[in-house]
Amino acid sequence: MEVNKIYQGNCIDKLTELKSNSVDLIYFDPPFFTQKKHSLVTRDETKKYEFSDSWDSLDDYLDLIEACLKECKRVLKETGSVFLHCDKVASHYIRVTLDKVFGMKNFQSEIIWSYKRWSNSKKGLLNSHQNIYFYSKSKHFKFNQYYTNYAATTNIDQILQDRKKTNNKKQTTNNQKQYLRNMIKEIQLRVTLEEETQDDILLQKAVKKLRLSREEVSGIKVLRKSIDARNPLIVFNYKVAVYIGETVPETSDYQFDYKDVSNAKEIHIVGFGPAGMYAALRCIELGFKPVVLERGKKVQERRRDLRAINQEHFVNEDSNYCFGEGGAGTYSDGKLYTRSLKRGDVRRIFENLVYHGATEQILIDAHPHIGTNKLPKIVQNIRETIINYGGEVHFEARVTDFIIKNNAIQAIQLQDGRELTATRVILATGHSARDIFELLHKKEIALLAKSFAMGVRVEHPQEIIDNIQYHCTGERHELLPAAAYSLVHQVRDRGVYSFCMCPGGFIVPAATANGEVVVNGMSPSRRNNKFANSGIVVEINAEKDLHKYEHFGVLKGLEFQKDLERLAFTAGGRSQVAPAQRLTDFVEGKLSNDLNPTSYQPGLQSSPLHSLLPKTIGGRLRKGFAAFGEKMNGYYTHQANIVGVESRTSSPVNIPRKENLEHPQINGLFPCGEGGGYAGGIVSAAMDGERCAEAAIVGL
Incomplete structure (x- = not known):
């Protein structure tokens, strides 16, 4: 099936066409068991639609719901969720069916959709809500949090407040004006070079643009900064959040749900560049133990080999500007600008870098960078996080062979002769690991010229x-x-x-x-x-x-x-x-x-x-x-x-993978990052590492 396309047909039939473990989220809006015929008219009253919600029995209805839910569970990823929309008629039966299919422990929440009636009734309370049940496929479900700032259009009725009576004895809010003024307003500001040196220039421009007094503004937080140098009059473009009657938050304390995975099931990761590092961190968040195998050395030891290249013109083939802790990204500009906004959560990647020691400026600059002098410490902090939470990072551990049986990864062989049992391998070796490409080619594992x-x-x-x-x-x-x-x-x-x-x-x-x-x-x-x-x-x-x-x-x-x-x-x-x-x-x-x-x-x-x-x-x-x-x-x-x-802008070889990010020929092998041909920089590689980690744990 293609993405961004509407398919019309029987629910069961369409679900069976989807691959297992391929869907992130399902919103299921089945018939409500009203036992009625319904008709709908479009707003312009040009078309009329009719459908029947009549059933021979409740058992028939619930059998269909259960069959659909089982198909939903099959197609959902291990990190996926389902939201089922129903109303009062059969909600209690549907909740039991959901528990049966997904398990009570995977019930996450219930959303009550409340709506207003046009009139009241003397006969009793009118139904004024519907139910949306939220279940996950497993405990590893992914939930993206989105927030909306207060705005002038915020529904005051949904905010707790004091109430009073007007002269006409009608109820009203005591401080509605205050609530309308208590908000966070995002605006764009332009500041010249000369203005940039002035104290509180952003505050001055914000109160003028919003027609507020200084006393009404609690503070300003810079969200984005860029330079417009297209004309001789150079200006800084700012996107700022103006806090009106609201407390300005202090510096954020970025937290990630890292767990102790010392005794958890293992995911082997070959390579410790951006893709490998973020794959390892994501594994820990999901409750799995990353075992990282890096052919190169730790940052501190790697510096000596870089000195040998520059001064003695000798290249250590396992420890150089490309191989070693942090990969090629450690000794680069640390550029974080990416156009790959649809591949993952860019903000999350940045926040994790801040969590590990990067400056918060990278969250603001339109073209952020860290710098090669600061990257080594950040990379070292990431390694320490992985080890502190029970993961393993092995250096000078070059992979020389993969043991494959029945088209599935069984073990990894290292240069020193060790053989590690491994059933899930994330291959994140980077675009310069030519020996890996040659090994896969020799073993007749599918590759593509790129x-x-x-x-x-x-x-x-x-x-x-x-x-x-x-x-x-x-x-x-x-x-x-x-x-x-x-x-x-x-x-x-x-x-x-x-x-x-x-x-x-x-x-x-x-x-x-x-x-x-x-x-x-x-x-x-x-x-x-x-x-x-x-x-x-x-x-x-x-x-x-x-x-x-x-x-x-x-x-x-x-x-x-x-x-x-x-x-x-x-x-x-x-x-x-x-x-x-x-x-x-x-x-x-x-x-x-x-x-x-x-x-x-x-x-x-x-x-x-x-x-x-x-x-x-x-x-x-x-x-x-x-x-x-x-x-x-x-x-x-x-x-x-x-x-x-x-000559090393990107990989000249693509290691193919299926929709579930697994190699089409070898079960348990997940090509990842720049080496696989799926990234082109630190951020896109990091996002691909997270995606591969989420894919690799499915079924373990």
């Missing part, structure tokens, strides 16, 4: 980007952060675009093996380095651009990646020195006599990247850079370097 992107990283002096974006000369205003940019251009049916832009950041060596050069970017929390860098990459279409690699089958994109990274290694002098070129020389097709200063610590080697890169990448990059220079006056400059190669 389109991805590769290119170079461009580095400008940060002041140039600031001058372009903020319409200034010299240093930017002290209240403005290091400027960022986002660029895209179509060249011969392929996108050329900026990726992982790091204002005030560094270029870092992101190779995962010796004999290859890969570059990436990262920024500290203050973004105060003198350089700005960004990946500029070209879309690689797996079906159209890799004909020379077809003999590699589904791993053709992976092999293309390898060849480009080996080429960069050779061009740089067979070390972690990276091949580079002035931006203008690259576009004009000539070797650079010298290079600009750089943040890339291992060093740069002038190389003819214009001829070394495959035409499908190099040719499009040259046209793309020229177009970017027209969009951002000053961007195309000899003061910028391009550095090769940016």
